Amino acid sequence: MDMTSVRRDLHRIPERGFQEFKTQQYLLHFIENLPQDRLQVKTWRTGILVLVQGESPSKTIGYRTDIDGLPIKEETGYEFQSEHDGYMHACGHDLHMTIALSILEYYATHRVKDNLLFVFQPAEEGPGGALPMLDSEEFKAWKPDQMMALHIAPEYPVGTIATRPGLLFANTSELFIDLTGKGGHAAYPHHTRDMVVAASHLVTQFQSIVARNVDPLDSAVVTVGKIDGGTKQNIIAEKARLEGTIRTLSADSMSKVKTRIEAMVRGIEASFECEASIDYGSNYYQVNNSPEHVQTFMDNMKRLSDVSLVECREAMTGEDFGYFLKEIPGFMFWLGVNSSSGLHTSTLKPDESAMETAYLALTSYLNEIAN
Numbered sequence: 533m534d535m536t537s538v539r540r541d542l543h544r545i546p547e548r549g550f551q552e553f554k555t556q557q558y559l560l561h562f563i564e565n566l567p568q569d570r571l572q573v574k575t576w577r578t579g580i581l582v583l584v585q586g587e588s589p590s591k592t593i594g595y596r597t598d599i600d601g602l603p604i605k606e607e608t609g610y611e612f613q614s615e616h617d618g619y620m621h622a623c624g625h626d627l628h629m630t631i632a633l634s635i636l637e638y639y640a641t642h643r644v645k646d647n648l649l650f651v652f653q654p655a656e657e658g659p660g661g662a663l664p665m666l667d668s669e670e671f672k673a674w675k676p677d678q679m680m681a682l683h684i685a686p687e688y689p690v691g692t693i694a695t696r697p698g699l700l701f702a703n704t705s706e707l708f709i710d711l712t713g714k715g716g717h718a719a720y721p722h723h724t725r726d727m728v729v730a731a732s733h734l735v736t737q738f739q740s741i742v743a744r745n746v747d748p749l750d751s752a753v754v755t756v757g758k759i760d761g762g763t764k765q766n767i768i769a770e771k772a773r774l775e776g777t778i779r780t781l782s783a784d785s786m787s788k789v790k791t792r793i794e795a796m797v798r799g800i801e802a803s804f805e806c807e808a809s810i811d812y813g814s815n816y817y818q819v820n821n822s823p824e825h826v827q828t829f830m831d832n833m834k835r836l837s838d839v840s841l842v843e844c845r846e847a848m849t850g851e852d853f854g855y856f857l858k859e860i861p862g863f864m865f866w867l868g869v870n871s872s873s874g875l876h877t878s879t880l881k882p883d884e885s886a887m888e889t890a891y892l893a894l895t896s897y898l899n900e901i902a903n
C-alpha cells in the first residue's frame with residue numbers, strides 16, 4: 533500500500549469522537565479490498581474490530597489505533613489539509629490508523645500462527661472510547677491475551693522508538709467547576725456575592741494541593757487553564773467557571789487530589805455564600821507497561837538496524853489506552869516523527885517516513901511473538 537496517500541486521505545477528514553462516520557467508511561472500504569480468507573470484521577459504534585485468524589493459534593495479540601481528530605483549525609498549509617473546517621488530525625491519529633492498516637495488510641497476506649486483533653477505537657480525545665469498547669460484547673467475544681499501541685512523538689527524530697517498563701503515561705482528569713453567587717452594581721458589593729473573588733480564592737487555594745497534600749516523591753499537576761466570569765467591568769459577577777486538568781503519576785494520588793479539591797470547593801461555598809458544582813469530564817487511567825511484554829519488544833527493537841531505541845521517562849500526558857492495559861497486559865510506545873510543533877497544535881507536521889519505521893518495528897516484533 534501507499535502509506536503516504538492513505539495518511540493524506542485520512543488527514544482530510546478529521547472527525548470528533550463517536551462522529552467518525554467518514555473515517556469508518558474509509559477504513560472499512562480499505563479492509564474490504566484486502567484478501568478476505570482469514571479476516572473477520574465487526575463494527576462497534578464508529579469503531580471497527582478485525583480478527584486475523586492464525587494458522588494454529590495459542591493466543592490472540594491485539595493492536596489498537598485511535599481514529600478521532602480534534603476541534604482545532606488547521607494551519608499547516610498542507611495541500612491535503614483538513615476539509616472539515618475547525619477540525620484537524622492534530623494528534624497523529626491519521627498516522628496511527630495508516631500504520632494499523634499497513635500491518636493488517638501484511639498479515640492478511642503473510643502466514644501467522646496466532647490470532648491478531650486490530651482495534652480501531654473511536655473517541656480517544658473525548659469522551660473516551662476505550663472503556664465502553666472494552667465493555668462491549670463485540671470486543672469481549674474476541675478479547676486478546678495481550679495488547680499494544682503506539683503514539684507519535686514530535687520531539688524524537690524519525691527512527692526513534694521510546695518506551696519503558698512500568699508507568700508510561702499519567703492518570704488524568706478534566707476539571708470543570710461552576711460557581712453561582714449573586715450579581716449586582718459594582719458600587720454595592722454588600723448586596724451581592726461576587727464569584728470573581730470566590731473563583732480567585734479557589735485558584736489560589738488549589739496551589740497548595742501539590743505543594744502540601746501530594747507526597748513529594750510522587751508527582752501531580754493541578755492546572756486551571758481557563759476562567760470565565762462576569763459580564764462587564766462595573767458589574768459584580770453572578771457566575772464564574774473554572775476549567776482545568778489534573779495529572780498524577782499514581783491512581784492513588786488522583787483520588788487524594790480530588791478529595792482535596794472537593795473539600796476546598798465546599799469551603800468556598802461556605803465562605804462566599806455561593807453554590808458550586810464539580811464535573812470531572814473525561815478521566816483516563818494510567819498507561820502501565822507490563823515489564824515482561826515490553827522487555828521482549830525492546831530486545832527485538834535493539835536488533836533492528838533501522839530503529840534507535842530510547843528508554844524514556846514517564847510523561848504527564850494521558851491516553852485512554854490505559855483502560856485496555858488495566859485489564860489486558862501489554863504496552864505502548866512513542867514513535868519519533870520529528871515535528872517542531874507539538875501534539876494538539878494547529879501546525880503539527882509529522883514526518884510521514886516514520887510510518888515505515890513503525891511498520892518495520894511492528895512486523896518484526898509480531899513475527900517473533902506470533903509465530
Ligand SMILES: [Zn+2]
Binds near residue numbers: 623657875876
Ligand atoms: Zn491527543
Ligand SMILES: [Zn+2]
Binds near residue numbers: 623625683
Ligand atoms: Zn493522540
